[in-house]
Amino acid sequence: MNASSADHDLVVLVHSGGQKAARGQHEIETQRALAGQLAALIGVPFGGDIDEARRHAHRYLIPDDTLLLDDARRMGVTREDDLFGGVVPYPFVATKVVAHGLPPGARAKPAGWPDELGDRIGHLVLPGYSVFARDDAHAAAALLWRDGAVRLKRPSGIGGSGQAVIADANQLDAQLDDIGDDALRTEGIVLERDLRDIATYSVGWLCIRAHEASYYGVQHLTRNNHGHDVYGGSDLVVVRGGFDALERLEMPDDARMSIRLARTFDAAIRDTFPDFFASRRNYDVACGTDDQGDHVCGVLEQSWRLGGASGAELGALQAFADDPALAVVRASTVEIYGDDADVPADACISYRGVDPHSGPITKFYTVERSD
Template identity: 65%
Template sequence: MHTSSTEPRAIVVVCHGGTRSARSQHEVDTQRALAGQLALLLHASDCVEFDSERSYPPQRYFVPDDTLPLETARRLGIASDDDLFGGVVPYPFVGTKVVVHGLPPGAQVKPEGWQDSLGERVSELVLPGFSAFTRDDAHTAAALLLRNGPVRLKRPSGIGGAGQAVIADRRELDTQLNGIGDATLMTEGIVLERNLREITTFSVGEVRVRGHHASYYGVQRLTQNNHGHAVYGGSGLVVVRGTLDALQRTDMPGEARAAVQCAREFDDAIRSAFPGFIASRRNYDVASGVDENGHAYRGVLEQSWRIGGASGAEIGALRAFENDPALTVVRASTVELYGEDVDVPANAGIIYQGVDAHSGRVTKFFTVEPGPRTRGARE
């Protein structure tokens, strides 16, 4: 979809300042690079850093580094999902992991806007778990979950596995809670949920950049960073032109289809619970695995309504669909690698390649290739 010479051209505006990440330099540079890819997709006249002293034309398109609270979106003039790559939530907690679970029985504290009915509605779509905002509530939740094995504690805004710990007893829980602090716990909350092993994490998503629309499923992979830790290493996606309706009409493996349905029902529940919620980028991590006792589970781990690890593949797929109107499905991948000896395919789009002060040498790229013929891929 090309902009005619008579139509005003968009200007892409990069916004920093979200609370989710530590904002390593490679993350900042990655956000800028992806904003540049969006500018190409939109045939924008410019891609600039946000300046609070500057006024922007009506065609501006924001690329924030985090899900935006409603008051921030209003201040920026964001009125619909046509105005940003990401999402807007009516209450801050909605944009974090705590929205995935309900509260434990007899919970003492809940944040403004909390919907108890949401936890009940999604209980079969997520892993066994609870969100908690006080030490006592965390102990109640842990006591219920620890009956069946180790529990995973998750800070609400961690990315790529950061801010998580596996606990086996009350002592280990208290160690984690002491590190968080009661004031932060009451403000942000934590998640406690069944810890799985032999886990496969699916990515399911839908992305719309004004007139460009795609949806996808795929599997995440891990890699080893320069400190020897297992971290997010990218995603391999099958991307179709159109909405999740179009995606569900395609042929896919049974496990992937189950993950897509799980994510879609969770997405429907969020939109029903929070009418003020909007998002042009909706991504859900859906895990399949077994617990300590060998019981199998499947459920949404978390949501991402902001620019994320799979966004290079998402935007690359949208650009491929724009360049070839007959194309209905592609295979798109994002790859994140650490260290010196890294092979980058000749057809890759490099998002970041450099030495970060904290992470060391990092290389990030995406690839897009025509996908297999599939039934009913076009919307």
């Protein structure tokens, strides 16, 4: 697709240095590969890494993490059409802690914390609290233990990392000692109801210039080269257009519930933080069984940045651009660790190599029509 006359000097650039880049070289190279595909989608050049000393009349930025408002402005990002990702006014808004309120009588909270948000979204998320002090953590855990197991989550863990199920105060203290009081005070943690037989749905919306799509899907795990269960990919049903178009599809009841929870959560965030904006919005929603045997669904976290499903997202948008009559596709991302990855002939590879930290890994995505 050709760029419009207004975009004749537009260039796509990447900015690395966030949580994903810290995970390994494969994240940086994946980001660059997807940036090149996004540039091709909108018909403009890919210019590599951003150099703030070099002036571009128009640039479209792909950061590897959600941007803070001041940093975004410094890099010329002032609206959704300027980036693939999101911009937030405070650091905590980009992490898991924004999905829960504080426990009753909490002593600590970060600057900009909106006390009213927890009440507004409490019915959209799993029972839980965000805490920023050791005493508050113990108070929150004690309340949650009354009804079952409790999961502790560090605020910026990706793909299930940085989590532990805690059964008593000693286990909680051990986790808090490992985190450290300084990190607890500045970043916080989440204490949340732990579920069994869990399915994690992904609900998302993205708009890259004139290209808009929304989707629902499920995530799956894989075993990495160190023997740990980690994110292994997503299987998505993607529609041309926004959430209204998505909800017109036939789908499982839990998928429909997940979309409604994610949409309401998204609206609450936008109302609470007027400076927030994002062109890529992804919400993880858990559906599972609690210790009372009840079926429970709730938003786990948000992702307003390049994510594990972004290859499938961009592949779907390219399919829609190539065929104006196409309305629905199935798109999947896959991450395989080890040397013997079996890649389908029609797959688009985002990364294949040996990462210094993660070892051999292959990432690819596929897109097919949904009839």
